[in-house]
Amino acid sequence: MGNMSFLTLIDPFIRYGFLQRALLAGLFIAVACAVLGVFLVLRGESMIGHGLAHTAFAGVALGLLLDMFPLGIALAVAIMAALLISRIKEGSGLSGDTGIAIFSSVGFALGIVIASLARGFNVDLFAYLFGEILAISPLEVWLSVSLALVVLMTIFLFYSRLVYMTFDRESARASGIRVDRLDALLTVLTAVTVVLGMKVVGIILVSALVVLPAAAGLQVASNFKKALMFAVLNATMSVGLGLLLSYHLDIPASGAVVLLSFLFFGILFVLRKARIFRSF
Amino acid sequence: MVLSESEGAVLVDVEEVTYAYNRIRVLDGISLKIRTGDFLAIIGPNGSGKTTLIKIMLGLLKPQTGRIRLFEKTLGRFTDWGKIGYVPQKATHFDTVFPISVKEVVSLGLTAAGRGMSSKNKADVLVREALARVEMEEFLSHRIGTLSSGQQQRVFIARAIVSHPSILILDEPTTGVDAGMQERFFSILGKLHREENMTIVMITHEVGILDKHFNRVACLNQKLIYHGRHDEFCRSDEFKKMIADGKHVISHTH
Amino acid sequence: MKIKRFSYLIKSIGMVFLSLACVFGVQAKLRIVTSIFPLEEFAAAVVGERGDVSCLLPPGAEIHSWKPRPSDIVRLSGADLFIYNGAGLEPWMEDILRSLNRPRMKTLDAAAGMREFHAGHGHEGHGHGDIDPHVWLDFEYDQILVDRILDLVVELDPQGADGYRLRAAAYKAELADLDEFYRESLKSARGKTFIFGGHAAFGYLAERYGLRQMSLYGLSPNARPKPKQMAGITDFARKNNVKVIFFEQFVSPELARVIADEVGAEIRVLYPGANRTAAQVRERVSFLQLMRMNLENLCHGLIRE
Numbered sequence: 088m089g090n091m092s093f094l095t096l097i098d099p100f101i102r103y104g105f106l107q108r109a110l111l112a113g114l115f116i117a118v119a120c121a122v123l124g125v126f127l128v129l130r131g132e133s134m135i136g137h138g139l140a141h142t143a144f145a146g147v148a149l150g151l152l153l154d155m156f157p158l159g160i161a162l163a164v165a166i167m168a169a170l171l172i173s174r175i176k177e178g179s180g181l182s183g184d185t186g187i188a189i190f191s192s193v194g195f196a197l198g199i200v201i202a203s204l205a206r207g208f209n210v211d212l213f214a215y216l217f218g219e220i221l222a223i224s225p226l227e228v229w230l231s232v233s234l235a236l237v238v239l240m241t242i243f244l245f246y247s248r249l250v251y252m253t254f255d256r257e258s259a260r261a262s263g264i265r266v267d268r269l270d271a272l273l274t275v276l277t278a279v280t281v282v283l284g285m286k287v288v289g290i291i292l293v294s295a296l297v298v299l300p301a302a303a304g305l306q307v308a309s310n311f312k313k314a315l316m317f318a319v320l321n322a323t324m325s326v327g328l329g330l331l332l333s334y335h336l337d338i339p340a341s342g343a344v345v346l347l348s349f350l351f352f353g354i355l356f357v358l359r360k361a362r363i364f365r366s367f
Numbered sequence: 368m369v370l371s372e373s374e375g376a377v378l379v380d381v382e383e384v385t386y387a388y389n390r391i392r393v394l395d396g397i398s399l400k401i402r403t404g405d406f407l408a409i410i411g412p413n414g415s416g417k418t419t420l421i422k423i424m425l426g427l428l429k430p431q432t433g434r435i436r437l438f439e440k441t442l443g444r445f446t447d448w449g450k451i452g453y454v455p456q457k458a459t460h461f462d463t464v465f466p467i468s469v470k471e472v473v474s475l476g477l478t479a480a481g482r483g484m485s486s487k488n489k490a491d492v493l494v495r496e497a498l499a500r501v502e503m504e505e506f507l508s509h510r511i512g513t514l515s516s517g518q519q520q521r522v523f524i525a526r527a528i529v530s531h532p533s534i535l536i537l538d539e540p541t542t543g544v545d546a547g548m549q550e551r552f553f554s555i556l557g558k559l560h561r562e563e564n565m566t567i568v569m570i571t572h573e574v575g576i577l578d579k580h581f582n583r584v585a586c587l588n589q590k591l592i593y594h595g596r597h598d599e600f601c602r603s604d605e606f607k608k609m610i611a612d613g614k615h616v617i618s619h620t621h
Numbered sequence: 622m623k624i625k626r627f628s629y630l631i632k633s634i635g636m637v638f639l640s641l642a643c644v645f646g647v648q649a650k651l652r653i654v655t656s657i658f659p660l661e662e663f664a665a666a667v668v669g670e671r672g673d674v675s676c677l678l679p680p681g682a683e684i685h686s687w688k689p690r691p692s693d694i695v696r697l698s699g700a701d702l703f704i705y706n707g708a709g710l711e712p713w714m715e716d717i718l719r720s721l722n723r724p725r726m727k728t729l730d731a732a733a734g735m736r737e738f739h740a741g742h743g744h745e746g747h748g749h750g751d752i753d754p755h756v757w758l759d760f761e762y763d764q765i766l767v768d769r770i771l772d773l774v775v776e777l778d779p780q781g782a783d784g785y786r787l788r789a790a791a792y793k794a795e796l797a798d799l800d801e802f803y804r805e806s807l808k809s810a811r812g813k814t815f816i817f818g819g820h821a822a823f824g825y826l827a828e829r830y831g832l833r834q835m836s837l838y839g840l841s842p843n844a845r846p847k848p849k850q851m852a853g854i855t856d857f858a859r860k861n862n863v864k865v866i867f868f869e870q871f872v873s874p875e876l877a878r879v880i881a882d883e884v885g886a887e888i889r890v891l892y893p894g895a896n897r898t899a900a901q902v903r904e905r906v907s908f909l910q911l912m913r914m915n916l917e918n919l920c921h922g923l924i925r926e
Contacts, residue, residue, distance in 0.1 A: 099848075099852055102852070103851070103852050103855055103883065104882065104883050105851060105855075105879045105880075105883060106848065106852070109848075129462070129465060203690075211872070211873040211875075213686070213845075214845070214873060214875070217845060219845065219875070219876075221846070221848055221851055221876065221879065222873075222875040222876050222879050224875070224878070224879070224882075225882075247474070247475060247477075247478040248478055250467070250471070250475065251475040251478045254461060254465060254467055254472070254475065255455070255461065255475070257427065257455045257457070258453055258454075258455055258475075258523075258526070258527075259475075259478075260425075260426075260427055261425040261426075261427060261448075261451070261453040261455070262448045262449075262451075262453070262476070262478065263426075263446065263448035264478065304466070305464060305466055308466035309466060309468060309508070309509075309510040310466055310467055310468035310470070310471050310508070310510065311466055311467050311468075311471050312471075313466065314466040330848070333847070333848050334848040334849055334852070335849070337847045337848075337849045337850070338847070339845055339847065340848060
């Protein structure tokens with residue numbers, strides 16, 4: 088009987104291509120978000136995902152205005168913003184947070200203005216604001232999966248340098264690591280990931296996809312690899328179960344994913360407070 | 368134990384370095400050679416530019432004038448960072464919830480640019496060995512945030528020496544470490560100096576410990592006030608004057 | 622508050638021009654502003670050259686998520702007659718009318734009367750709650766609307782009454798033709814369901830010609846469709862061997878395409894008609910033409926030899 092009900096539970100994912108695509112793209116994007124998120128949260132840059140997503144909004148609006156692949160334009164705009172943010176951080180004496188705040192609001196304002204210029208696609212903009220994981224086309228699945236893989240490969244390649252820089256920036260520099268270049272790399276990777284995550288949960292919630300799994304991982308991990316593992320576990324479970332819940336309870340997928348992620352975070356938080364995970 | 372001035376190859380060569388933060392001069396025409404076998408204490412009052420000097424040596428700050436040579440190469444050309452171990456002043460000021468184990472922290476020392484990725488097994492051996500040298504093997508899988516600051520400090524030394532550097536640079540490593548721990552700490556450094564022939568440079572503000580451990584002293588107060596053998600320095604008038612008045616500027620003896 | 626002060630300024634400027642026009646003996650044209658395109662077409666059909674009819678909704682905008690800008694309020698402040706749809710389609714309208722504070726400006730609420738019209742035709746009465754605002758998609762009700770516009774226009778400009786009546790009658794005849802054309806063409810499709818990847822705009826139209834509308838969104842396109850709904854529609858399309866999935870102009874065809882790909886159908890557009898694209902404005906595509914194109918696509922989807 089347990090087997091039967093499990094089958095009924097996952098049956099829609101077998102029957103509908105759009106759910107399979109959503110799950111596939113969602114899982115890959117979630118892993119990229121989670122891995123990147125651990126670095127960003129530890130760097131105290133939890134809000135950069137939020138900021139870049141808002142900047143990407145301008146790209147989405149521009150793409151819709153020009154009737155060109157909005158996700159592609161959003162990607163280009165977000166990467167440019169990412170590089171500018173790291174430039175501002177270096178050059179202006181403003182703290183990293185300020186650059187993010189400036190760019191996120193300017194990006195969003197630009198998006199609103201562009202949207203009002205074209206006027207015809209407010210409904211489509213909504214889809215990007217709140218996510219439309221059900222409308223992932225086969226091309227977008229392919230793109231999401233490969234970009235998520237590129238992000239993960241890059242992180243793997245620069246893994247110890249990124250950890251070094253995140254943990255002890257000065258010593259990392261003193262051992263000849265070009266931290267400024269790594270900063271830029273990390274920001275660009277974030278831009279890519281955030282734009283992908285936008286499709287899953289939307290601009291407004293994408294920072295949750297970056298921050299929550301990472302924060303959950305940090306609750307219990309005794310080393311960096313475990314933190315990454317817990318974050319990835321949280322993210323993939325949230326997306327998988329979130330889609331399932333969304334289907335069976337008839338609630339929006341984006342909300343379900345984020346709330347589940349928060350639930351897992353909450354459980355780990357309580358476990359940590361109760362010191363159950365001391366051995367980890 | 369004390370080496371004469373001309374002995375040993377020059378590892379760090381500081382030439383006429385001047386540095387100012389927002390037009391406030393911190394270093395003024397500093398020239399200094401650090402040679403193989405030195406166990407050098409850099410002393411001076413607060414704000415005398417000790418940390419700045421070290422950061423310039425490591426390329427973390429760019430001096431307004433002057434130049435640095437590391438292992439006979441100009442700073443821009445130097446790539447063999449594995450030859451230099453560094454324990455920064457604020458090493459122990461990390462976020463204590465940072466999820467990183469002692470093992471992971473030490474292996475970061477193998478990340479230094481110019482060192483190709485060594486095999487996982489070899490890295491493991493190096494990390495264990497480095498921890499043994501600082502008497503911290505049993506903490507291998509502990510999260511670093513759970514250790515005492517003295518233990519953390521030793522882990523950071525392990526990270527700095529894991530690549531078997533020729534020179535180890537430490538910035539006030541004994542701050543906030545109790546006397547017993549300090550003794551152990553110096554015995555570890557002494558062993559590195561004696562047995563591995565490691566050159567050690569250390570900023571310290573505790574003048575009282577000079578004669579026990581160091582063979583050379585550089586006294587800094589914007590200018591290099593004294594650089595030479597520690598025993599001579601302790602007997603000198605300059606030392607007494609410096610103790611009395613940190614701002615008194617004396618021409619250096621180099 | 623700001624809007625109010627702004628509108629006073631605009632009104633006074635308007636007055637100056639108006640008095641100037643009187644001095645120089647220019648015959649002021651009847652100025653009619655409408656919120657959406659079908660009402661603009663109806664009004665223009667009635668007044669012809671004797672009036673200036675303009676539509677607030679700019680080309681390409683989607684009415685449910687559009688809000689007027691300052692220039693629109695300026696335009697409204699100079700209008701003799703404002704025709705709006707009502708039934709909640711223009712949520713900004715009440716605030717703006719209040720801030721304009723022009724009690725003498727005539728207004729016409731197009732949806733008011735739909736409930737009675739609907740009940741009179743023996744449809745299940747929506748005794749309470751909101752009514753479907755897409756009233757312009759009932760071509761018989763449209764004829765009533767033309768008459769109501771005619772009454773107001775005659776009241777405002779009695780001298781032009783004869784011309785207005787002639788033109789109104791002609792346009793009503795066209796609407797009646799359209800209605801008849803739909804009825805004839807869709808006769809064989811009675812009872813059939815069309816899947817619409819847009820919002821539920823075609824309720825009146827479907828009911829009138831015996832079709833069933835299955836839409837992804839509700840009455841407004843702003844609520845996101847849920848996965849189960851998508852799955853249900855996909856199942857339905859598969860089971861009934863649906864060959865065409867319709868998408869809505871001004872709403873992304875993405876979701877319609879997802880379903881179409883799932884079941885191997887093609888996608889075709891349906892025009893809700895509340896607005897036109899800039900290109901359609903340039904080509905002077907009329908409301909009646911849009912509706913004929915809809916019919917063609919509906920027939921393509923529902924009637925196959």
